[in-house]
Amino acid sequence: MLLLGAAGQLGQDIRRRWTGHEITTLAHADCDVRDRDQVLAATQRHMPDLVMDNAAYVRVDDAEREPLEAFAVNAEGARHAAEAAVECGASILYVSTDYVFGRGDQPHQEDEAVHPQGAYALTKAAGEALIRETTPRHFVVRSSGLYGVAGSSGKGGNFVETMLRFGREGRAWKVVADQVLTPTYTADLADKLEELVSSGAYGTYHLTNAGECSWLEFARAALDIAGIEADVSPTTTEEWGAPAPRPAYSVLANSKLGVLGIEPMRHWRDALRVYLVEKGHASAR
Numbered sequence: 001m002l003l004l005g006a007a008g009q010l011g012q013d014i015r016r017r018w019t020g021h022e023i024t025t026l027a028h029a030d031c032d033v034r035d036r037d038q039v040l041a042a043t044q045r046h047m048p049d050l051v052m053d054n055a056a057y058v059r060v061d062d063a064e065r066e067p068l069e070a071f072a073v074n075a076e077g078a079r080h081a082a083e084a085a086v087e088c089g090a091s092i093l094y095v096s097t098d099y100v101f102g103r104g105d106q107p108h109q110e111d112e113a114v115h116p117q118g119a120y121a122l123t124k125a126a127g128e129a130l131i132r133e134t135t136p137r138h139f140v141v142r143s144s145g146l147y148g149v150a151g152s153s154g155k156g157g158n159f160v161e162t163m164l165r166f167g168r169e170g171r172a173w174k175v176v177a178d179q180v181l182t183p184t185y186t187a188d189l190a191d192k193l194e195e196l197v198s199s200g201a202y203g204t205y206h207l208t209n210a211g212e213c214s215w216l217e218f219a220r221a222a223l224d225i226a227g228i229e230a231d232v233s234p235t236t237t238e239e240w241g242a243p244a245p246r247p248a249y250s251v252l253a254n255s256k257l258g259v260l261g262i263e264p265m266r267h268w269r270d271a272l273r274v275y276l277v278e279k280g281h282a283s284a285r
């Protein structure tokens with residue numbers, strides 16, 4: 001496999017956990033997906049069976065100010081990776097987001113029409129579409145609320161670590177309680193991606209941990225498991241006033257995984273506990 005955008009939190013877990021695969025990793029500085037020639041040269045050099053485009057512009061609010069920059073990475077970069085994969089006879093794996101579903105209040109199905117709101121969601125939906133248009137040999141995988149040991153390199157950390165830091169600093173702060181999602185541990189996602197790719201069943205999939213919660217419930221669970229008493233209270237999306245719109249309900253039904261006979265991922269609380277133990281924030285029971 002050739003892994004583009006390899007230094008990200010998911011990329012690092014793929015590298016750690018896909019032990020049975022030969023992986024060439026290229027970070028942003030090694031290969032910029034905005035540059036088609038660079039991507040083509042990299043695939044020609046390494047001739048992979050699978051290209052994973054993990055390069056992404058992930059700063060959801062900043063994307064409102066610089067949508068063309070987000071488009072260049074998330075959409076055009078995806079097309080470059082897919083074209084390069086076709087050139088060398090490889091398949092392509094692209095990770096997309098629950099934010100493509102800007103409407104609805106029930107778990108979203110893989111074949112449901114998308115309604116991306118905001119620049120980040122639009123560019124990721126465009127990336128999905130360009131991949132599908134370029135090659136049938138694709139895995140387009142939507143996930144949600146990612147956190148991992150490495151922390152998001154694009155966002156400079158992850159939500160869980162920020163919540164624990166605020167709690168330890170004795171701050172009083174608010175977290176939105178009216179956006180519901182499924183937080184997903186990148187180590188679990190990396191393992192499930194390996195199973196999916198090994199199945200050879202191309203298509204669009206939803207892969208998240210099980211269950212659902214608001215960002216506030218997620219924060220409280222992390223603080224609770226880590227044993228930190230904190231003054232965290234609810235706020236609303238409207239009161240928070242972030243530049244980018246975010247879905248009120250972006251839970252993803254992992255329906256197609258079951259059709260392939262692949263076990264669903266564990267509950268988000270169980271995954272969170274494992275993460276917190278691994279990071280030394282909680283002790284193993």
Ligand SMILES: NC(=O)c1ccc[n+]([C@@H]2O[C@H](COP(=O)([O-])OP(=O)(O)OC[C@H]3O[C@@H](n4cnc5c(N)ncnc54)[C@H](OP(=O)(O)O)[C@@H]3O)[C@@H](O)[C@H]2O)c1
Nearest residue numbers: 005007008009010028032033055056143145146152153154
């Ligand atoms: N984080 C979430 O909550 C979430 C939720 C659902 C889906 N996703 C999707 O999951 C995937 C992985 O997310 P993540 O949290 O692991 O992100 P991440 O840690 O920010 O990793 C993204 C990587 O892409 C690299 N990159 C940015 N621009 C690039 C370019 N032009 N060329 C090559 N590399 C470039 C970044 O490098 P630099 O930092 O050096 O620029 C970074 O290492 C992304 O596709 C994201 O859209 C994320």
